[in-house]
Amino acid sequence: MREKLSLLKFALRSPGTALKIAKAAYEARGAALVKLVEVLEPEVSKPWYSWTDDEFAHYVYSVLVWEKVAKWRDDGSLRLVRRTKPPRIRLPEVADLLPAVTRLIEKRLIDALEGRRKYFTDKEQLLLYARFLDNLGYNWARRGALSLLLPRDLRRREDAVIADVGAGTGLSTLALLELTRATVIAVDPLEENLEFVKDYAGMKRLAHRVRVLKGYAEDFKLEKPADTAVMINVLNWCNSPQPAIRNVAANVKPGGRLAILQAVRDEKSVWVGIIPSYLLGSPRLPPTRSELYQMIKEEGLKVEKSYSLPWELVLAKVPAQGA
Numbered sequence: 001m002r003e004k005l006s007l008l009k010f011a012l013r014s015p016g017t018a019l020k021i022a023k024a025a026y027e028a029r030g031a032a033l034v035k036l037v038e039v040l041e042p043e044v045s046k047p048w049y050s051w052t053d054d055e056f057a058h059y060v061y062s063v064l065v066w067e068k069v070a071k072w073r074d075d076g077s078l079r080l081v082r083r084t085k086p087p088r089i090r091l092p093e094v095a096d097l098l099p100a101v102t103r104l105i106e107k108r109l110i111d112a113l114e115g116r117r118k119y120f121t122d123k124e125q126l127l128l129y130a131r132f133l134d135n136l137g138y139n140w141a142r143r144g145a146l147s148l149l150l151p152r153d154l155r156r157r158e159d160a161v162i163a164d165v166g167a168g169t170g171l172s173t174l175a176l177l178e179l180t181r182a183t184v185i186a187v188d189p190l191e192e193n194l195e196f197v198k199d200y201a202g203m204k205r206l207a208h209r210v211r212v213l214k215g216y217a218e219d220f221k222l223e224k225p226a227d228t229a230v231m232i233n234v235l236n237w238c239n240s241p242q243p244a245i246r247n248v249a250a251n252v253k254p255g256g257r258l259a260i261l262q263a264v265r266d267e268k269s270v271w272v273g274i275i276p277s278y279l280l281g282s283p284r285l286p287p288t289r290s291e292l293y294q295m296i297k298e299e300g301l302k303v304e305k306s307y308s309l310p311w312e313l314v315l316a317k318v319p320a321q322g323a
């Protein structure tokens with residue numbers, strides 16, 4: 001069943017927080033845009049397809065057009081049409097996060113367009129990334145989305161096992177621990193991330209319900225299949241997203257669920273926030289909405305619930321044996 005839920009209705013679940021997040025998003029978006037224009041101004045006379053990473057270049061240019069600071073020229077280059085003013089930063093949460101975002105754009109954008117991207121090669125990158133994942137909007141959206149998607153009976157069961165695939169620094173694991181009574185297995189290819197997961201769970205006195213497994217979505221194997229697997233913004237981090245969905249589903253019991261929360265990319269959601277995540281090292285841009293559903297369908301999973309918020313939220317059922 002495809003349920004309609006507008007961003008407004010989602011926001012009305014906790015209006016005070018939603019309002020604060022809307023203000024934070026406005027401030028952060030404005031500041032990121034100013035930095036983007038500053039870095040790109042000397043470069044936009046180049047057509048998007050002449051950059052080495054032309055897909056990313058097209059995305060970045062589209063953001064500037066979408067934000068009405070530039071117009072397309074016929075040859076695929078841009079003409080800047082408006083100067084953006086830096087917004088006044090009032091929220092401490094934004095003031096705290098912003099240097100990480102603007103530093104990324106300043107240091108990594110041109111390199112990325114020229115096809116030179118780093119994947120966690122240094123500690124600074126890893127810490128920036130940890131900072132980036134732990135922001136007001138992301139934390140709120142993660143929790144809100146999980147509480148919408150996860151079936152109530154699963155959340156109540158103490159014997160349930162949930163795999164958090166692509167657990168990152170453990171904020172999704174923590175959300176799962178707090179929203180359910182289940183044991184959560186955090187799967188991530190980076191040892192450093194799994195250390196973060198253990199630290200967070202320890203700080204919250206929830207370590208007894210956590211296990212960690214180093215591995216890739218494409219080929220990890222649990223000792224026993226989980227009741228549910230969760231993937232939050234992981235598909236753009238996988239070198240092979242289709243085999244990743246296949247393998248994650250194979251690690252879920254027949255009749256169990258796969259919950260996917262995924263930023264998607266299409267004309268309706270050209271969003272400046274996708275740029276920092278790509279600069280942090282994800283091997284690909286997020287899938288389009290239709291690519292996402294195509295991948296889910298191809299693995300024979302049945303979509304039970306889905307919402308477009310503009311993150312795509314999907315709860316899919318793994319076929320029962322013999323089905």
Ligand SMILES: C[S@@+](CC[C@H](N)C(=O)[O-])C[C@H]1O[C@@H](n2cnc3c(N)ncnc32)[C@H](O)[C@@H]1O
Pocket residue numbers: 133142165166167168169170171172187188189190193215216217218231232233234237238239
């Ligand atoms: C955007 S983060 C999401 C983290 C977490 N789920 C959250 O909500 O905070 C994506 C994570 O996927 C991990 N990752 C990268 N390649 C992966 C792969 N092939 N399989 C599983 N995880 C992967 C990265 O280490 C990164 O921590």
